[in-house]
Amino acid sequence: MLKRMVTKSGFYGTLTLFIAFSAMPFYIMLIxxxxxxxxxxxxxxxxxxxxxxPTLQHLNLLLHQTQFPVFLLNTLLVGxxxxxxxxxxxxxxxxxxxxxxxxxGGIVGVGIFLTYLVPPTLLFIPLSRIIADLGxxxxxxxxxxxxxxxxVPFCTWLLMSFFKSIPRDIEEQALIDGCSRLGxxxxxxxxxxxxxxxxxxxxxxxxxxxEYIYALAFIQESGSKTIGIGLxxxxxxxxxxxxxxxxxxxxxxxxxxxxxxxxFLDKIISGLNLGSGRQ
Amino acid sequence: MxxxxxxxxxxxxxxxxxxxxxxxxxxxxxxxxxxxxxxSGKTTLMRLCAGLEEPTAGSIFIDDQxxxxxxxxxxxxxxxxxxxxxxxxxxxxxxxxFPLSVEGLPRxxxxxxxxxxxxxxxxxxxxxxxxxxxxxxxxxRVAIARALVRRPRVLLMDEPLxxxxxxxxxxxxxxxxxxxxxxxxxxxxxxxxxVEAMGLGDRIAVMNEGKIRQIGxxxxxxxxxxxxxxxxxxxxxxxxxxxEGGALxxxxxxxxxxxxxxxxxxxxxxxxxxxxxxxxxxxxxxYGKVGDNLMIANLSLRHPVEEGTEVPFAVxxxxxxxxxxxxxxxxxx
Numbered sequence: 001m002l003k004r005m006v007t008k009s010g011f012y013g014t015l016t017l018f019i020a021f022s023a024m025p026f027y028i029m030l031i032x033x034x035x036x037x038x039x040x041x042x043x044x045x046x047x048x049x050x051x052x053x054p055t056l057q058h059l060n061l062l063l064h065q066t067q068f069p070v071f072l073l074n075t076l077l078v079g080x081x082x083x084x085x086x087x088x089x090x091x092x093x094x095x096x097x098x099x100x101x102x103x104x105g106g107i108v109g110v111g112i113f114l115t116y117l118v119p120p121t122l123l124f125i126p127l128s129r130i131i132a133d134l135g136x137x138x139x140x141x142x143x144x145x146x147x148x149x150x151x152v153p154f155c156t157w158l159l160m161s162f163f164k165s166i167p168r169d170i171e172e173q174a175l176i177d178g179c180s181r182l183g184x185x186x187x188x189x190x191x192x193x194x195x196x197x198x199x200x201x202x203x204x205x206x207x208x209x210x211e212y213i214y215a216l217a218f219i220q221e222s223g224s225k226t227i228g229i230g231l232x233x234x235x236x237x238x239x240x241x242x243x244x245x246x247x248x249x250x251x252x253x254x255x256x257x258x259x260x261x262x263x264f265l266d267k268i269i270s271g272l273n274l275g276s277g278r279q
Numbered sequence: 280m281x282x283x284x285x286x287x288x289x290x291x292x293x294x295x296x297x298x299x300x301x302x303x304x305x306x307x308x309x310x311x312x313x314x315x316x317x318x319s320g321k322t323t324l325m326r327l328c329a330g331l332e333e334p335t336a337g338s339i340f341i342d343d344q345x346x347x348x349x350x351x352x353x354x355x356x357x358x359x360x361x362x363x364x365x366x367x368x369x370x371x372x373x374x375x376x377f378p379l380s381v382e383g384l385p386r387x388x389x390x391x392x393x394x395x396x397x398x399x400x401x402x403x404x405x406x407x408x409x410x411x412x413x414x415x416x417x418x419x420r421v422a423i424a425r426a427l428v429r430r431p432r433v434l435l436m437d438e439p440l441x442x443x444x445x446x447x448x449x450x451x452x453x454x455x456x457x458x459x460x461x462x463x464x465x466x467x468x469x470x471x472x473x474v475e476a477m478g479l480g481d482r483i484a485v486m487n488e489g490k491i492r493q494i495g496x497x498x499x500x501x502x503x504x505x506x507x508x509x510x511x512x513x514x515x516x517x518x519x520x521x522x523e524g525g526a527l528x529x530x531x532x533x534x535x536x537x538x539x540x541x542x543x544x545x546x547x548x549x550x551x552x553x554x555x556x557x558x559x560x561x562x563x564x565x566y567g568k569v570g571d572n573l574m575i576a577n578l579s580l581r582h583p584v585e586e587g588t589e590v591p592f593a594v595x596x597x598x599x600x601x602x603x604x605x606x607x608x609x610x611x612x
Contacts, residue, residue: 167362169364170365170366172351172364173358173360173364175351175352176329176330176331176352176358177377177378177381177425178381180350180352183381192368
């Protein structure tokens with residue numbers, strides 16, 4: 001009895017520790033968003049509580065004196081466009097690499113993954129020439145064009161291993177049951193890949209939201225900025241950090257992503273091939 | 280229904296000759312079993328027939344049509360995979376209906392046919408379940424129902440019983456043979472299990488290393504093995520071999536009996552040193568040696584042989600087969 005209680009309290013203690021660790025940044029963002037500057041900047045104050053009454057002043061700055069909603073909308077638009085392009089390109093690429101290309105599939109797959117490893121801090125230099133030549137500076141299209149260079153390889157790689165986990169038998173069965181290769185893909189493989197595709201959508205979207213270097217290099221105009229560069233370039237003026245508004249912006253931007261993750265978490269993790277074959 | 284013919288069929292995977300020159304004709308409505316150890320090419324031969332592999336050389340005929348370049352879906356075949364390959368995201372009804380809905384049949388016709396197949400296999404009560412929620416034996420029936428629902432010209436089965444436990448397997452084998460007779464579909468059945476092969480096949484083709492070693496009725500395969508491979512592979516325990524000069528003298532363990540049990544004058548007597556006896560319920564296996572050759576005798580009665588003794592054992596001459604030691608081929612004396 002005692003032993004069980006010790007085990008249980010150990011379990012919940014560890015769990016609480018991890019939750020506190022993960023939730024701390026969100027708590028700091030939340031509380032900083034509503035703190036008066038005087039409260040925030042006084043080193044004698046306890047940083048974890050309101051020492052002075054809260055204020056909406058930072059939120060006001062964020063929502064009305066910057067283009068925060070525009071940043072959000074831009075991020076959403078770029079995100080959606082990039083997700084569409086990524087899914088459309090990486091689905092067929094991953095399928096053919098996983099199933100049709102034989103030994104070359106693996107080699108090309110590794111090659112594709114390697115391109116993902118080239119750091120954007122190097123790649124933005126040649127890419128900025130291309131963007132300039134295309135006349136896309138300060139346009140969201142620059143990002144829509146450039147982001148797939150890292151989302152497509154990453155998602156192709158992800159989907160490849162996903163397709164490999166679907167038993168070949170099922171697909172061959174579909175071929176025998178009257179489907180063409182394409183028909184088998186749409187009728188059998190695609191429905192079975194829904195968890196993989198959702199994972200890819202979430203990852204591609206997150207990669208876009210997190211991206212910083214390319215957006216910073218290609219976009220200078222406020223109206224075309226995405227959330228990542230928008231906040232940091234508009235709310236850090238010289239050496240003045242608008243902490244309250246920065247934190248508020250970061251928090252508001254991360255909530256939708258967190259919600260999406262939570263909604264699809266079990267889809268992302270879920271085992272897939274239950275019951276297709278032997279037990 | 281249809282005839283199937285393989286004409287000098289070959290399939291090589293790089294240096295590996297999975298199927299190496301197979302000639303075989305399967306009659307309309309026949310139940311042919313491809314029997315062989317793993318890696319003998321039997322599954323590859325079936326996949327060639329299904330169109331899942333392209334032959335390296337040779338041709339495949341279904342009726343009188345060469346189907347080498349015909350897509351699997353256009354061959355009029357159905358297949359039951361070893362894993363059953365049910366579509367996990369569809370209900371049992373949709374699984375069975377799948378080949379029909381791909382064909383674009385009207386809804387009512389699909390329903391009628393699915394109900395016919397489900398009734399035949401006794402799975403009508405499972406139609407709304409997903410494959411994950413039914414047992415292994417039920418999955419196997421669903422897979423067979425899906426194969427039969429389209430009334431295929433040729434039915435291919437790749438070890439469909441191997442995932443069932445021993446008890447279910449026994450009844451499943453019996454039922455399988457019953458459906459096949461009822462529908463009369465030409466069937467090619469792959470297995471490494473000789474009991475299944477003997478029980479199901481109208482004829483058995485024994486394969487090894489990509490080649491067919493012998494084709495014949497189960498009785499022929501058992502009684503008159505064409506070479507030492509077939510003789511050693513079919514039969515449990517396998518045939519006894521006795522090295523005598525350039526030839527091998529071979530006989531089945533159940534024909535190798537204490538000499539006083541064989542009254543026939545046409546017999547050969549051996550001095551059998553009994554080393555170990557296994558009591559297996561309804562019969563005994565007696566292990567021992569004749570000269571330097573390991574021998575096994577299968578005695579159906581509890582005969583008083585004792586471990587460590589030397590006993591005269593005999594075989595009727597009619598039960599002895601001879602093989603060439605170098606080539607392994609049968610010598611008819």
